[in-house]
Structures are given as C-alpha cells and as structure tokens.
Amino acid sequence: MTEKILLQLDVDEHPSSFDSIVGIDSGVDRLLRYGSVEASGVESLVHGAMFTRGGDDLKNTAIFVGGNDVNQAEELFGAIQKAFFGPVRVSVMLDASGCNTTASAAVASLTKHMTLEGSTCVVLGGTGPVGRRVAHLMARQGAHVIVTSRSLARAESACEDIVKGIGAGGGERDRLEAAAPETEEARNAMLSRADAIVACGAAGVELLSAEGLSSLQSLKVAIDLNAVPPAGIGGIETFDKAKPLREGDDRSPTVYGPIGVGGLKMRAHKAAVAKLFEQNDLVFDANEIYDLTIEQMR
Secondary structure (H helix, E strand, O other): OOOOEEEEEEOOOOOOHHHHHHHHHOOOOEEEEEOOOOHHHOHHHHHHHHHOOOHHHHHHEEEEEEOOOHHHHHHHHHHHHHOOEOOEOOEEEEOHHHHHHHHHHHHHHHOOOOOOOOOEEEEEOOOOHHHHHHHHHHHHOOOEEEEEOOOHHHHHHHHHHHHHHOOOOHHHHOOEEEEOOOOHHHHHHHHOOOOEEEEOOOOOOOOEOHHHHHOOOOOOEEEEOOOOOOOOEOOOOOOOOOEEOOOOOOOOOEEEOHHHHHHHHHHHHHHHHHHHHHOOOOEEOHHHHHHHHHHHOO
C-alpha cells in the first residue's frame, strides 16, 4: 500500500511542532518538514512531490503550508499552485498560525445559536489574519460585518483584502463595514448593533470589558479567541463553551472562550489533513476548511 506523505512547508525557521503532531495524528505515514521556505524557491520542492508518483498514487502526496507570518505563507501557498502542471499536481492546504481552522471553528460555533444571514456581526481586532477570515466567512453567509481597528484606514484596507485576498465575491464587499470609533459613545453605538461579537485582537489586549459585554441588550453570541491573559473580552473564561453569560437569564448571550472553540478547531484541522489524501487536486483555504468544519459538527 502506498504511504501517505505530507510535505510540511513552513515559512518559519523551525517548522511548527503543533502542525507536525496534528499531521501525524491525522493518519499521515511520512512527514517531511521544511523550514524557512520562500515562495521564490518552492518550485523544486513542489515538483519533487509531483513527479515521484503517478496515476492514482499521486493523491497519496500532499502539501501543508504553515508558519507565523500569514502574509508570507499566503504568498507561498500561491506559488505552490503556480508550480502545478494541469492535472499533474497534489492537494494543498493553508493554515498558517491556525488562521483558517480557528476562524472556521469560531464562525461555525456561532451558527449553533443564530442565523448569520441578515444579522449584524462585529469583529474586534478584525484586521489580522484570523479576523479577516472570520469576517469573510460571516459575510459569505449573508451577515453584515463590522470590521474594527484602532485605525480606520487599516479597517478599510482589511475589508478590501477580504474581498480580493481569499476569494470573496463582489457582493460580499457591500456587507463589510470598516469602523474605528474614536469616542466611547461611538463605540457603544457600534456595539449595540451587534447580534454577535468575535474578538480576534492581539494577545493580551482587552478589547471589550466585562461591563461593556453585559450592557449589550441585543447580543446573542460572543466569542473570545485570545488565550493570553487578560482576555480579549472581559467576563469570558478560557474554557467557556456554549455557556450563558448570566445563568438563569433567558436573554443572556452565549459565550465561548478560546479553548471552548479549540476542540472544534482541532477536529477540523485533522479532518482537513486526512481529506487531502482522497484526491490529488484539492485546495483548502478558508471556504473549504469552513465547509469541513460544519461537517464536523454534524
């Protein structure tokens, strides 16, 4: 039986041990790890993966792209696909710094408690890799998404990147709103519109206080993806999972902490890696990984 070989191409000097272990736990027989991989020099690695096997055996080789610099990893992901020759190719997945699996698990968790179509969602710290993907996945399902930043220019740029960078359709741009409220009054007015809030900001930065969270009357779900104290959203604990913010209150929003989302993220990561070996022409970015995540909830 032909062994399943996964090439782990990482933009960091040392390939992620987390991604390596998940790859092995996903059923990979052989893991080939490469660090400091640049888009300009990846072609020979890709061709080595493509030309050593043929026919139905080609599906038993796949590529995983990772690393902490998500922008650099995105360039590498694109360069890998350009190195393919029509049907002579292997399946490839991008999940640098867990950007796609984390965003997918967060948005999928929202859908357990609310319908995204027609809702208003706020992404706090929405200009980073996870925030952009969370916003994209929400808009893809018909939500009006407010992408926030301390800089309006960065928030507007993120909205444009969401559309052109990961395959969003033109109609989704109309559902994206950039925001950088400069006063507490403006911030409160923005947050009061939210049916859902997902905090995707930098580690250790509180983006919404516990008092601010409790004051939001229309909020249905709040998710904090920051695992480093202090929490990104005050009042949400790391292990919270589908927990009412206020016990015994029927109007209380449901909350998730980073570990509460993490179980689904791990299942999605493993499922995506395993699926890479079902055929030789799969490309897993945000949309594809989200669809797999939804399947993991059934």
